[in-house]
Amino acid sequence: MTETPETAERGERIAKFLSRAGVTSRRDAEAMIAAGRVRLNNEPVTQPATFVKPGDMVLVDGKPVSEPERTRLWRYHKPDGLVTTHKDPEGRPTVFEHLPPGLPRVISVGRLDLTSEGLLLLTNDGALARRLELPATGWLRRYRVRVHGGVSPEKLKRLASGMQVEGVQYGPIEAHIDSVQRSNTWLSMSLHEGKNREIRRVMQALELPVTRLIRVAYGPFQLGTLPRGAVEEVNGKVLREQVPGLAK
Incomplete structure (x- = not known):
């Protein structure tokens, strides 16, 4: 997640850009590209190996995507009876419909199924979510x-x-x-x-x-006494200590 002179010069892959912007996961971003839903500087994006540079305009379904914000992470006490998805084809209530107001668009780190409860991590950075889900992370x-x-x-x-x-x-x-x-x-x-x-x-x-x-x-993040249905942001300093390589 750290930026090198080489990546700064050529930009970053558009799927990663959309993931870091909290639009969707990298895998789903590639599906969006294949479906013709993504444009870069008013040109259709046809390849995942397309690079976005600072100042470029990215559109998804005709709507502009803002530059990714700094990486943030939240602890959420998920109640049972909610599915961990943005849209459920069966019409069941979702985690994201029941989050407190004022949060940016977030995605979950892993999932908890409908009848499971407890700690669910949320982030605005899809690349971070993927990193924390990998068994190689060792959490x-x-x-x-x-x-x-x-x-x-x-x-x-x-x-x-x-x-x-x-x-x-x-x-x-x-x-x-x-x-x-x-x-x-x-x-x-x-x-x-x-x-x-x-x-x-x-x-x-x-x-x-x-x-x-x-x-x-x-991993290092605990449910603790977080009330059911509540969300609490992880301090940025603590997040950087626990996830080496995050930009400030």
Whole structure:
């Protein structure tokens, strides 16, 4: 994300520009380009390897795109009952429809499914979102998980070794029992990758259906006491300390 003399001279790829501007992800930006929805200096963009320089005019669907602002990050306490998407084809309520007013256009770092809750990171920089989602970043995702049934040491060992469920290989998951309440067990669970519905799928395979899932941390950022539905911006200095290479 740091700028070199070479990239300053030729500019940056238009998909990255749109991602940093918070319009969409890089992958979706390439789809926009292929669909003819993007113009540069009033000319249609046909190749993702098109470069944007300072002062260039970029339009998406005929609307100008502002220069990317400084990279910002927010913590959001997602309630259950919201999907993490900008537009849901099934018409379900979305995270982005329920954010407090005054935020710029943001995208999520990863997702939480409809019935999951807890910490969801939001950013105005699509390149940052992609970087923080990559397993290579090494950030641990931590959850509190309530399952129906008793959890045996053998099942915890299976989680720690990684599992294959319906042809999908899931990596090791660290899990500890926090408490047992009648027919329910609360667990603390940690994983690095976080594939789609990973915890729910591996626990279902162990015959331990998840009845509540709360993300309490994503890397160094904690849910803490952030109220349900609230958003709080991460201090810029803290963000730069945790994500080396960010421009000031």
